[in-house]
Amino acid sequence: MAFIQTKDLKFTYDDVEDGEAGKVHEVLKGVNLDIQKGEFVALLGHNGSGKSTIAKMFNAMLLPAGGKVYVEGMDTLDESLVYEIRRRVGLVLQNPDNQLVASIVEEDVAFGPENLGIAPEEIRRRVDDALKAVEMYDYRLNAPYKLSGGQKQRIAIAGIIAMQPECIVLDEPTAMLDPRGREEVLRTIHKLNREKGITIVLITHYMDEAVQAGRVVVMDDGQILLQGTPKEVFSHVELLKQHKLDVPQATELIYRLRASGYPLPECVLNEEDCVAALERILKAPVGR
Numbered sequence: 619m620a621f622i623q624t625k626d627l628k629f630t631y632d633d634v635e636d637g638e639a640g641k642v643h644e645v646l647k648g649v650n651l652d653i654q655k656g657e658f659v660a661l662l663g664h665n666g667s668g669k670s671t672i673a674k675m676f677n678a679m680l681l682p683a684g685g686k687v688y689v690e691g692m693d694t695l696d697e698s699l700v701y702e703i704r705r706r707v708g709l710v711l712q713n714p715d716n717q718l719v720a721s722i723v724e725e726d727v728a729f730g731p732e733n734l735g736i737a738p739e740e741i742r743r744r745v746d747d748a749l750k751a752v753e754m755y756d757y758r759l760n761a762p763y764k765l766s767g768g769q770k771q772r773i774a775i776a777g778i779i780a781m782q783p784e785c786i787v788l789d790e791p792t793a794m795l796d797p798r799g800r801e802e803v804l805r806t807i808h809k810l811n812r813e814k815g816i817t818i819v820l821i822t823h824y825m826d827e828a829v830q831a832g833r834v835v836v837m838d839d840g841q842i843l844l845q846g847t848p849k850e851v852f853s854h855v856e857l858l859k860q861h862k863l864d865v866p867q868a869t870e871l872i873y874r875l876r877a878s879g880y881p882l883p884e885c886v887l888n889e890e891d892c893v894a895a896l897e898r899i900l901k902a903p904v905g906r
Contacts, residue, residue, distance in 0.1 A: 620652035621690060621785060621817055622676055622707070627651075628684030629671055645671045647840040648685065655784065658811045658818045660831035660848075664862055667837040669821050673789045676819065677707035690784075705734065708778035710788040714770035723765075723773055724749065724758040730781040741780075748779040751814070752806045768799025772806055779810070785817035786810065792824065804830070825852075825866040829887040836863065853885040868892035 629646040646668045653659055663669040674680040675687050678694040687694040689703045711717055720726035724745050731741045749755040752772040757765065762773055771791055778786055788807065792800040804827060810816045820831060828834050834851040836844040838861045844851050852858070852865050855873045859865075865873070872886040872895060880899060886892045 619691060620688075621655040621657075622651075622653040622819075623688045624649050624651045624672070624675075624685065625688075626685035627672070627675070627682055627687060629668070629675065629680065630683045645840055649837075649840070649842060651835065651842065651845075653785075653817065653819060655817055656811075656815050658808070658830075658832045659820070660828035660834045661819060661821045661837065662823070662825075662828055662834060662863065663837035663843075664823075666839075668840040669837045670789050672837070673787050673819065673821050674709065676785070676787050677709050678703050679709060705781065706783055707785045707787060708781060708783035710771070710774055710778055710786060710791050712790045712793050714767070714774040714791075717774040717777065718762045718770060721761055722758075723754065723760050723762055726762055726773060727758075727776045727780050730777050734781060744780040744782065745776075748776040751779055751810065752776045766799060767795045768802040771795065771799065771803050775803070775806060775810075779816075783816070785819065787819040787821070789821045790823065791820075792822070792827065800824070800827075823864075825864050825869075826888075829866055838863070848887055849885050852887060 627646050627649040628644065630642050630644050632642055649672060661669045661673070671680060675682065675694065676689070678700045681695055689706055692699045692703055694703055718726050719729055727745045727748055728741050731744050736744070746755065749758055752775055754769065754772050754776060757769065762770060765773065792803050795803065807818055807820065808830065811818045820827065822828060829848040831848060833845065834848050835842060836851060843861060844854060852869050855865055855869065866887055868886050868889055868891065872882050872892060876882050882895050882899065886895055
């Protein structure tokens with residue numbers, strides 16, 4: 619059984635105009651998706667594709683208008699199970715300032731476990747372990763507002779870790795960060811997936827983040843357009859472009875050179891492989 623499973627998942631909202639019900643918008647149009655325990659899944663799509671909506675449905679922040687979402691077999695529509703579902707699936711939002719609630723870092727990380735009714739001794743252990751996991755233990759007595767964007771986001775992640783979820787859903791966690799902050803956050807979530815076996819669902823619009831995932835799911839107009847390994851997904855350059863979606867820069871360069879007749883591999887995902895492919899061309903004897 620999949621850890622998270624959606625079945626014919628639908629979600630709608632009303633445009634309210636002048637206090638009256640307006641047009642109904644269908645955001646998700648029958649999505650079927652399985653996420654296995656321990657997976658690292660990147661969820662892609664342009665604005666309005668439904669990716670952020672489905673992220674909030676994985677921990678029952680939003681509920682289906684049709685179809686189902688199951689977390690370890692638990693139906694998110696069952697109000698009696700919401701507590702258990704949110705213990706298993708933590709959600710990290712785009713802006714860390716929206717999740718930081720205390721004036722001291724360690725107090726902020728302790729907020730979640732305290733609301734779960736965890737014993738004080740256990741909270742102390744969890745807070746220390748969570749801060750060490752995101753490499754922020756030395757900042758435990760600092761004020762969150764004095765930290766950089768990347769550090770704040772890592773504190774927000776630590777707050778989720780302290781609740782010991784089996785899955786962390788991150789909704790564009792690096793969108794507001796500089797390159798260094800992005801690197802810090804990505805290193806942290808890959809470490810959690812690799813070393814602790816935490817299931818990661820990363821919603822992102824950065825293609826270089828997506829290529830590091832085990833599986834990529836591409837959404838378009840409330841439905842799944844493509845899914846598979848990064849290589850499988852990004853080999854469909856034309857299809858992605860037709861739907862106004864980007865591909866990694868290395869993939870784009872190799873794609874254009876192949877179109878010009880250069881004998882290069884079909885799908886290159888990162889700079890290292892791109893450089894290696896170009897070196898082989900440049901070093902090849904003339905006429906070969």
